[in-house]
Amino acid sequence: MTVRYTKDHEWVRMDGDVAVVGITAHAAEQLGDVVFVELPSKGASFKQHADMAVVESVKAASDVFAPISGEIVDVNTAIVDDPARVNADPAGEAWFVKMKPADPAEFDGLMDEAAYNAFTENA
Amino acid sequence: MSTKPNTPLKRTALHGLHLSLGAKMVEFAGYDMPVQYADGVLKEHLHTRAKAGLFDVSHMGQAFLRTRQSPMGGEDAHIAVAGAIEMLVPAEIRKLKKGGQRYSVFLNDKGGVLDDLMISRPLEDDRQGELFLVVNAAMKDQDFALIRKMLGDRVELQVADDRSLIALQGPSAAEILEEIVPGVSAQTFMTMRRYDWGGAGLIVTRSGYTGEDGFEISVPNKRADEFAKKLLAHPDVAPIGLGARDSLRLEAGLCLYGHDLNSQISPVEGNIAFAIGKRRREEGGFPGAERIIRELKEGPKRLRVGIRPEGRAPAREGVEILSAAGDKIGEITSGGFGPTVNGPVAMGYVPAEYSKTGTKVQLMVRGKALPAEIVDMPVVPHRYYRG
Known part of the structure; x- marks a missing residue:
């Protein structure tokens, strides 16, 4: 399954024609213990790079940006109820939102895993 | 994430220990300090409330204030040094018991808080005339300059940058420290005692910045690493970074200077009127007394x-x-x-x-x-x- 990454440390995985979005293990590690998550409403639409969610650790608040343009078709309320899940399984169970992509080309323009790993190592 | 300042960061005597413990380091008040260790802020916070946390607070300013107006030792010497510091702070220092500690604030002429600090009076007769001060890292240069400018003819200020400061905080702190420094568990809250630890002179106060029982231990730099490792060898002691230090003091309702207190805010507004002594409220004689006494009477x-x-x-x-x-x-x-x-x-x-x-x-x-x-x-x- 192809996963793509952004410079803001979100990941996107295409699941059929739906894009599943979360934050990377690197981002979760940098944030530290996540204590609060705010997600957008179902049906809301975002342009690529727009802030769509908030994740807060004990230390600080961070925006989560839309990695691609599209409409929110589902949100993971489990991480709102139990924010610690974001640290436990950021790449899997603790996905943030599912989106209907507006422009498939945006997904292809994101970094692949090798490029993202190189990016975080050099950051 | 963070930008690197141009001037090299200062390091405490425990810097190498922090790195060896896997600390994530950040700039704080010009020092390279641990914000958290491998466990993370949440676990470090809860560990401190459950057992005991060790904090490196060596970036804070430690100093001895000694009277020039009277020979050291005896009540007259204490009255002289207390009279001097009372020019800058509203606390009752004159009647502070031998071996006692007070929380207070440096004030400006408008009654605003220039810094908050701890003031301790030695227990020993031959040390009367001396006070031990602990001030905030970010404000220490300004505080010490203020003392020299305002009190220079009355007191000698010896900045103790040859000493580290280690806090051990939490419900198990007394039992653990007692094993290494016999006698400390008999100290009560807000007292100071000196101990000999294998030839090193320790100054131990029973106080802290977490709301928990605990101690702050001033130890010569040369022995700080050894002392910290001795504490950390106890299974109930974990190293705690600045992140949890902040969340602990927040829950404990304690002020962070530069955030909850500043030079515009009076100690009455800051809800720390306990830092103003009873006699001082009647006599005044500290900077900004007019405003502060009015606020005490009328409410801020x-x-x-x-x-x-x-x-x-x-x-x-x-x-x-x-x-x-x-x-x-x-x-x-x-x-x-x-x-x-x-x-x-x-x-x-x-x-x-x-x-x-x-x-x-x-x-x-x-x-x-x-x-x-x-x-x-x-x-x-x-x-x-x-x-």
């Missing part, structure tokens, strides 16, 4: 209060406080997530008429007005050892 116009947001969203420093009717009434000065209360905790300033416990307010977080309530501080009860 604004007051630092505890605030609990009703939802899960933390309200951090700078967040606007609105009345229930929607008018802007103040600002959060410290806020975040409190691991022990398992929810957001904050403090801030509101006009006196909104400061009553139970008053409903709103907090503007990311453009949304979230419901919150004025609460008593501390939100986690203090557990000091008073004997």
